[in-house]
Amino acid sequence: MDDQKNPPAQPRPKPPTPPTPAAIESAPRRRRIVPLIVAILIVAGAVAWWHPWNRGSGGGASGQPEARQGGRRGAQGAASQPQPVHVATVTQGEMPVVINSLGTVTPLANVTVKTQLNGTLVDVAFKEGQMVKKGDVLAQIDPRPYEISLRNAQGALAKDQALLQTARLDLQRYQTLLSQDSIAKQQVDTQASLVKQYEGAVKSDQANVDTYKLDLTYARITAPVSGRVGLRQVDPGNYVTTGDTNGVVVITQLQPISVIFTTSEDNLAAILKPLHAGTKMSVTAYDRANTTSLEAGYLETVDNQIDTTTGTVKLRATFDNKESMLFPNQFVNTKLLVDVIRNATIVPTSAVLNGSSGSFVYVVKPDNTVTVRNVKTGPVDGERTSIKSGLQVGERVVIDGSDRLKEGAKITIPAEKAQAASGASGAAAASGASGAHRGGHRRQQQSQ
Numbered sequence: 277m278d279d280q281k282n283p284p285a286q287p288r289p290k291p292p293t294p295p296t297p298a299a300i301e302s303a304p305r306r307r308r309i310v311p312l313i314v315a316i317l318i319v320a321g322a323v324a325w326w327h328p329w330n331r332g333s334g335g336g337a338s339g340q341p342e343a344r345q346g347g348r349r350g351a352q353g354a355a356s357q358p359q360p361v362h363v364a365t366v367t368q369g370e371m372p373v374v375i376n377s378l379g380t381v382t383p384l385a386n387v388t389v390k391t392q393l394n395g396t397l398v399d400v401a402f403k404e405g406q407m408v409k410k411g412d413v414l415a416q417i418d419p420r421p422y423e424i425s426l427r428n429a430q431g432a433l434a435k436d437q438a439l440l441q442t443a444r445l446d447l448q449r450y451q452t453l454l455s456q457d458s459i460a461k462q463q464v465d466t467q468a469s470l471v472k473q474y475e476g477a478v479k480s481d482q483a484n485v486d487t488y489k490l491d492l493t494y495a496r497i498t499a500p501v502s503g504r505v506g507l508r509q510v511d512p513g514n515y516v517t518t519g520d521t522n523g524v525v526v527i528t529q530l531q532p533i534s535v536i537f538t539t540s541e542d543n544l545a546a547i548l549k550p551l552h553a554g555t556k557m558s559v560t561a562y563d564r565a566n567t568t569s570l571e572a573g574y575l576e577t578v579d580n581q582i583d584t585t586t587g588t589v590k591l592r593a594t595f596d597n598k599e600s601m602l603f604p605n606q607f608v609n610t611k612l613l614v615d616v617i618r619n620a621t622i623v624p625t626s627a628v629l630n631g632s633s634g635s636f637v638y639v640v641k642p643d644n645t646v647t648v649r650n651v652k653t654g655p656v657d658g659e660r661t662s663i664k665s666g667l668q669v670g671e672r673v674v675i676d677g678s679d680r681l682k683e684g685a686k687i688t689i690p691a692e693k694a695q696a697a698s699g700a701s702g703a704a705a706a707s708g709a710s711g712a713h714r715g716g717h718r719r720q721q722q723s724q
Contacts, residue, residue, distance in 0.1 A: 358688040361677035363640050364624050368669045371620035371662040373655045374611045375547075377591075379537030379561070381606040384594075385501045385529035389414060391516045392494040395421070397524075404507050408499045408527065415524055417516065419495040426488035433481035440474035447471050503529040528604055533597045534576065535561055537610045538588040544578075546614050547591070551575065559593035561602060562609040570601040575612060617655065621663040627673040628653060628661050637667065638674035638681055646674060648683050 391397075395417035402414050450464040499505075506526040510516060516524070539547070550557055557575040562568060573595035582589045593610065595602055602608070627637050628651065635653050638646040651666030667673070674681065681687070 358644065358686040359677060359680045360690050361674045361681070361687045362691065363672045363689055364627060364675045366663070366667050366669050366671045366673060367622050368619055369622055371617040371622060371655055371660070372613055372657055373546075373615040373617060374613055374657055375539055375543050377537040377539050377610045377612065379535040379593075379608050379610045381561075381602045381604055381608060382534050382536045382592075383503070383528045383530065383604045384532060384534055385503065385527075386604070387500050387503075387527045388523040389497060389500065389525050389527060390520060390523040391417060391497060391518060393417065393422070393491055394517045395419075395495065395515070397510060397512050397514050397516050400508060400512050400524075402505050402508075402525065404505065406505050407503070407530075408505055409502045410499055412499045413496055414499055414505070415497040415512075417495040417497070419492050422488055422491040422495060426485065426492065429481060429484035429488050433478065433485055436474060436477040436481050440471065440478050443467065443471040443474050497524060499527055501527055501529050502531075503527045530600060530602075530604075531597050532594050533602050533604070534592050534594045535559070535573070535602070535608060535610060536590055536592050537612075538583075538586075538590055539612070541582050541587050541589055543614075544582075544589055547575075547578065547612070550614065551578065558613040559595075560611045560613075561593075561595065562611065564607055564609070566609040570608065571595040571597055571599070617662060620654065621667055621669060622660050623663055623667065623673055624675045625656060625659050625661045627675045627678075629678060638678050639667070640672040640674065640687065644687055644689075646681055646683075646685055646687055 397415055398418050399416040400414070401416070402408060402412075408414070447464070447467045447470075450459060450467050453459045454461060454464045504527070506528065508525055509522040510520070510524055547557070558572065559575050560572050561570045563570055573593050576592045576594045579590040579592075591612070593612075623637065628635050629637065634650060636648050636650045639649045640646055649666055652664040654662035654664045656662070674687070677687075
């Protein structure tokens with residue numbers, strides 16, 4: 277009982293042992309060492325990864341010179357290889373001397389048809405865009421007022437003509453009586469003056485009749501020139517007057533038609549010499565892209581002065597324009613044939629190159645190398661260029677692939693190889709066919 281009432285006393289916990297100074301100093305050192313070890317491991321891993329890759333790529337800095345040296349050796353090897361090119365043979369022929377210019381199609385006649393009297397427009401006899409001939413009726417103005425005026429003038433004319441006839445008869449009688457000394461001379465002179473007055477009145481009446489007849493002619497509006505009519509400027513039913521600025525319609529002559537173009541004053545002497553000699557110089561009109569020929573014509577004339585601001589002179593060429601390929605105000609390229617050079621040395625234009633020393637070409641030598649040859653060029657006709665000096669007929673020049681060439685470079689001509697291969701295959705085929713024919717002939721003889 278006493279034991280239950282007085283339980284045994286529990287042992288007291290020991291107080292914590294305070295850390296030693298050495299332990300206090302070692303804890304911060306461990307916190308600093310752990311990140312340092314991690315950083316060392318990362319650097320070591322990076323070095324281990326970089327070293328094999330660098331060896332495989334050629335060893336860093338020591339591999340780069342080797343790569344450069346290999347590249348130079350490859351470039352030198354490629355330069356020493358024959359370069360494939362296309363060549364052409366220098367020929368001899370006729371070279372036209374052509375002056376190229378930009379021109380504008382200009383009609384020889386562009387007429388605004390206007391009414392010459394006032395009246396109501398009762399009819400329009402043309403369709404817009406129609407081709408008309410000179411004298412065709414285009415429109416009709418109400419002619420009735422002018423018909424009435426014409427009849428009045430004709431009546432006055434008939435009256436005055438009758439008075440004139442009577443006055444002339446009286447004058448004859450008076451002259452007979454005067455010869456018989458039956459009347460005074462003054463009366464005869466007065467009658468003669470009256471005859472002249474009636475003659476003047478008749479002439480005036482006749483002029484009025486002609487005027488009203490002309491008005492009736494003007495009431496029928498006709499085409500003054502042949503050409504193509506434009507858009508209608510007035511509709512039937514409108515009252516037209518001579519003061520209308522727009523007129524009834526505009527007619528443009530298309531056949532023939534002209535082209536006005538300009539050229540430098542330096543070319544004027546070469547143009548005027550054959551023109552004054554009566555030579556008809558050919559002019560060809562091309563489209564805006566200068567690729568399609570539209571019409572061929574002749575030089576008509578040269579303007580009478582040079583434009584001092586541009587140093588050019590205007591020229592006019594005429595074309596039949598039967599196919600209506602030239603249209604007014606159309607921009608065209610013109611080629612004026614001035615002269616033709618006989619027996620000219622000709623090469624393709626692509627063979628002529630330009631450098632610091634002037635024009636030159638690459639000439640192919642017999643050993644399939646090229647040499648640079650300076651040339652003096654002459655007139656150019658599109659894809660052909662004439663050579664004044666520097667080349668001989670029969671020589672071969674490079675026309676394609678010259679950008680990779682230099683003096684003494686080796687070349688190869690694929691076109692010649694292809695021709696040689698095709699010739700060899702053809703010869704082999706012909707030989708095989710001949711052999712087969714001989715074999716068949718022998719077999720036929722044996723069977724016989």
